[in-house]
Amino acid sequence: MGSTTSGPARTVYRGDVGYDEARRATMWNANVPDRYPGRIVQATCVADVMAAVRKAKASDESVSVRSGGHSWSGNHVRDGGVLIDLSRLTSFSIDKATMSATVEPGLGGSVLLAALMREGLFFPVGHCRGVGLGGYLLQGGFGWNGRAYGPACASVMAIDYVDADGELRHASDTENSDMLWAARGSGPGFFGVVVKFHLRLYARPRFIGTAAVQYSVDRLEDVVRWMGEIGPDVPSEVELQFVVSRNPSFPPRLRKYNRTSPVRIEIAAPVMTSSRSAAKAALSFLESRPRGSRRRLPLLPVPLSAAFGAVMQHYPNSTNWTTDNLWTHAGPDELLSHVQRIADTLPPPPAHFLWLNWAPTHTLGDMAYSVEDRTYLALYGGWSDPRDATSTPAWARDNVAAMESLSTGIQFADDPGRPARGISLAAQARLDALRATQDPQGRFHRWIGEA
Numbered sequence: 001m002g003s004t005t006s007g008p009a010r011t012v013y014r015g016d017v018g019y020d021e022a023r024r025a026t027m028w029n030a031n032v033p034d035r036y037p038g039r040i041v042q043a044t045c046v047a048d049v050m051a052a053v054r055k056a057k058a059s060d061e062s063v064s065v066r067s068g069g070h071s072w073s074g075n076h077v078r079d080g081g082v083l084i085d086l087s088r089l090t091s092f093s094i095d096k097a098t099m100s101a102t103v104e105p106g107l108g109g110s111v112l113l114a115a116l117m118r119e120g121l122f123f124p125v126g127h128c129r130g131v132g133l134g135g136y137l138l139q140g141g142f143g144w145n146g147r148a149y150g151p152a153c154a155s156v157m158a159i160d161y162v163d164a165d166g167e168l169r170h171a172s173d174t175e176n177s178d179m180l181w182a183a184r185g186s187g188p189g190f191f192g193v194v195v196k197f198h199l200r201l202y203a204r205p206r207f208i209g210t211a212a213v214q215y216s217v218d219r220l221e222d223v224v225r226w227m228g229e230i231g232p233d234v235p236s237e238v239e240l241q242f243v244v245s246r247n248p249s250f251p252p253r254l255r256k257y258n259r260t261s262p263v264r265i266e267i268a269a270p271v272m273t274s275s276r277s278a279a280k281a282a283l284s285f286l287e288s289r290p291r292g293s294r295r296r297l298p299l300l301p302v303p304l305s306a307a308f309g310a311v312m313q314h315y316p317n318s319t320n321w322t323t324d325n326l327w328t329h330a331g332p333d334e335l336l337s338h339v340q341r342i343a344d345t346l347p348p349p350p351a352h353f354l355w356l357n358w359a360p361t362h363t364l365g366d367m368a369y370s371v372e373d374r375t376y377l378a379l380y381g382g383w384s385d386p387r388d389a390t391s392t393p394a395w396a397r398d399n400v401a402a403m404e405s406l407s408t409g410i411q412f413a414d415d416p417g418r419p420a421r422g423i424s425l426a427a428q429a430r431l432d433a434l435r436a437t438q439d440p441q442g443r444f445h446r447w448i449g450e451a
């Protein structure tokens with residue numbers, strides 16, 4: 001299904017007419033860094049990727065890789081060397097009999113999920129349209145119903161990749177298994193170009209729905225205390241979260257927001273189960289929610305397109321973004337003053353703050369992905385008005401810096417591009433040792449945030 005056009009790759013060199021347009025087009029974030037690759041190879045097939053890496057090797061150049069271009073930090077936009085753009089590699093195939101799929105890295109997760117759902121199948125792709133499976137699967141992958149399946153990288157069974165010599169290789173549990181280990185979670189620190197992922201699929205949950213409750217910001221303390229208390233007991237098929245923003249997702253008229261719109265807290269509880277009654281039971285904890293809500297959305301079945309739409313309204317295109325984040329197991333007493341400050345200083349929309357109840361119930365296998373915790377906090381500093389160009393990034397950065405002592409690490413998903421721990425120290429040591437054997441010349445860039 002789908003098709004990847006094959007043909008000679010277009011290469012755009014620095015200095016060419018259209019170079020800067022091509023460079024900017026590799027990023028979804030309008031906040032494009034002042035870094036300039038020597039050339040951009042727009043690959044259309046695996047042979048293009050092999051040729052690009054071989055050429056880089058022959059001329060001793062560095063390589064960076066881009067699939068869907070949703071890295072917030074622009075990790076792939078580096079000075080000099082070659083940037084391999086895989087966004088045209090979008091083919092995929094689904095095998096219902098073996099509950100497996102193969103996907104190319106430029107494919108959007110939402111496109112894959114729509115095709116799977118038509119077949120009665122499911123995969124925990126990310127919550128936004130446009131996110132490429134390449135970067136998403138490598139960094140961990142926190143997708144729809146992700147608490148039930150664990151990080152999406154745990155469902156990557158094998159990869160095909162182009163190594164530092166430009167050779168096409170396969171990695172599975174029985175072949176080049178260390179590279180599969182690395183591909184499951186090293187994210188922007190992976191040293192190779194993944195050209196195909198082999199995925200384990202799941203049965204489509206029979207009921208997909210959501211419930212939501214909205215509060216004024218003066219109820220923040222009650223919400224934080226309730227989330228902290230209830231979080232660990234929330235069933236794994238519920239992605240309980242709250243967002244503090246000026247642009248809540250319901251009712252639709254509130255989507256017409258501006259910089260003086262009131263700050264709202266929106267608790268959302270997407271749920272995927274075998275039946276509506278099972279969903280109702282899974283959401284019974286909502287009965288204990290703080291009183292005094294402004295509005296409530298009772299449990300409703302939701303087509304996934306509407307669910308994507310509700311999330312996407314927080315992430316408008318052509319917006320500048322600076323993000324920062326932390327995992328934490330701190331409780332409400334420790335977090336409350338920080339969350340209060342985040343809300344009190346919330347920049348104009350679409351900047352927003354997310355509290356996600358991850359509360360893992362899965363056991364982590366042996367993979368590079370190794371840092372997660374009970375609660376995930378992310379600050380999405382989005383701005384389009386030049387007046388906010390300094391204060392909004394500072395809001396994201398400074399508030400996370402103030403919580404440093406409560407942080408147990410970060411998600412590469414919301415890559416802040418600063419020194420931080422995205423995988424455990426043991427996993428980092430193993431990754432570094434593997435890199436030394438697989439990419440001894442350091443052809444592939446390390447993660448941009450590595451100190």
Ligand SMILES: Cc1cc2nc3c(=O)[nH]c(=O)nc-3n(C[C@H](O)[C@H](O)[C@H](O)COP(=O)(O)OP(=O)(O)OC[C@H]3O[C@@H](n4cnc5c(N)ncnc54)[C@H](O)[C@@H]3O)c2cc1C
Pocket residue numbers: 028065066067068069070071072074075076086105125126127128130131132133134135136138139140141142143187188189190192193194195315412413414415
């Ligand atoms: C609006 C928005 C919503 C998001 N929602 C979610 C979400 O719900 N859940 C979640 O988990 N994450 C989410 N993310 C984060 C997203 O998953 C990561 O930024 C991810 O890296 C994006 O993948 P990509 O291929 O689009 O990005 P890219 O920018 O193309 O890739 C990111 C990095 O991954 C590496 N890489 C990418 N492809 C390859 C490859 N084929 N081979 C080797 N290395 C490669 C490169 O180092 C690259 O710099 C979201 C991001 C945005 C901007």
